[in-house]
Amino acid sequence: MNKMAGSSMGEDTIGAIQEGIRNSAARMLESGEIDVFIGYEDGTLPLRTTPVFITCPEDAERLVWSPICENSLTCYLPKFQGTVGVVVKGCDVRTLVNLILENQVSRDKVKIVGVPCKGIIDRDRVGKALGTDRIIRSAKATRRSLMLEGDGFEVEMEIQDVLAPSCEVCRYPVPVLFDVLVGNESMARDGKDPEAGYLEVAQFAELEPDARFSFFAQEIERCIQCYACRQACPLCYCPECFVDRQSPKWISRWRGLSDKILFHLGRVLHVAGRCVDCGACRRACPVGIDLRLLTKNMEKAAKDLFDYESGLDIGGVPLLATYRREDPDDFIL
């Protein structure tokens, strides 16, 4: 099985970050500061890495870093006992800030290894750029480009051209909170203006209600209710999701466009003012539903109505836990 070899990236910034992660993990495990370190290791497919749980310092060599480290590892934190070290990108740490603020993770039980992020490759975009049904047998990423090899082809792509949609509009590529920052801030991409990220939802909002509904109906109809979006989301940690309740039974699993919509709207309202647009839900969806259009809209609402951006301030109060007399309420009444 060919895959992107983490260790063969030469002396570029990716290699330096990878070294930094390995050294930090080994040091923290050796000193006994942490019980387990959560990072990425090489996956079994091209363009994939996979989460790994390291407990011995010697195994820190397995850790890799590259623009295909797509998973949000903070989703593992709420159920962990003991002290954990974790690799975070700019988006991931904002989910962690929220987990700490919401008392799901104790700040003193987590050692944060921050990575200045250049953005993550979107596999769907790579596939589209390449053309369907051309099978990638191996992939290799450097800081700027992605080399793909398959049966009878070799293609080089600019990483800029195949970035995940959420990375393209990322406002905080440098982690806002960390115990260790591997590399330095100049290794990250530049943060974007928030308006850039809201362009798509703003345009969508201009459509007629019927057009918006039919677009969503078409998207949501395809949902197979596997709940990968919920499971991959670092902020969906409810011990029992409302859709899993039997008494009362909130949703049916029968031909239910309205039931599917209820789940997605319920979820998106539940992450309102909390979602940081890490893109985990969109990536996890096996049928490619564009869930970000919903979550981004809530993010925009939090910004427009309350001038609130989620996951930035460890000393702050979650948006939905505050009330000010001057808060706008015309959207409710």
Place this chain on the structure above:
Amino acid sequence: MLKMAKTDLDAFVDALVKASYVVLGPIQEGEATKFGVVGGEEIKIPRLTTRPLKELFFPQDESLLSFDRSGTPDASVDTSGVLASDGISPRVALGVRPCDARALVLLDNVFASDDYRDPYYTLRREKTVIITFACPLPGVACFCESTGGGPYDETGSDILFVEVAGSYLVKAVSEKGKGLLQEVFPPCILHEADDEDIQAAAEARARGELPANAGVPIEAAAAILGHVDAFGDSAWEEVYKKCLGCAVCTYLCPTCHCFDIGDEVTGASGERIRNWDSCMFPLFTLHASGHNPRPSRKERFRQRVMHKFNYFVENNDCMACVGCGRCVENCPVNLDIRQVLTTFARRELA
């Protein structure tokens, strides 16, 4: 052996439609592909559909019966209407890959066995002719040959298409397949293949059946999983860890077949619904008492692996996996069943 120009595929579908068959083939739905009604538009055969073939026979949700209690003390129950509404027309599923076709034979053990015949599943099975397209280019997640199948495997197929230089060689595998070809096709589309074509197909087959995706030690893993100590083996502690607990692997699996049944009632009438369920969900085994015998993802993940490679084998003498690789490719965290099986194949249990 017959032969057809690749460019005649749409004409082939038209001929089926004209003969009153419902033709089901790969269709695009957003960014995913699945089996749906085709005809009229150009058909594209993807390497493998995102969603599995099984849903043509065992849909994600279906009504088993309807009932009405208004006016009578006892419910009046109607199953015939439900059965009539689906699967009565003769159907052809086309563009199927060998792994998906083989999966149907495994599902037959569950839904069409001597002990139990599920009328909904078996009716659809009986009414459907399976036309499989041999796999010229297995993907990076494929491991069909490790499970006893292969890119040219005919198991579960009624007709096999093998692509050779701009043509399909068409082989009737079953009597059902032979019957369809005789019934429907005018000789202007289908011709007799000559020796050269048959030779070319054999060569393509020899090239395609490289042991590239045969390297997963499934037999060895199944032997270990059959050991009395396998259930409590400490290896489970490690292999499940990154599992997110979603149902991508089970819902996209062509052989996973667990379901739930419940009533959807409005007023005095309603329907009894069967829908897919997943052993990855906590609700799957939650008792009414609140007790859950599979309390964490570890037990749930173990169940999935044990069911496929041990319990199913004990019950049916075959494993419930065809190596299509959908679970490998679509797992959000790249939890690869091939690695899990390799881990167990290397375990030594006393």
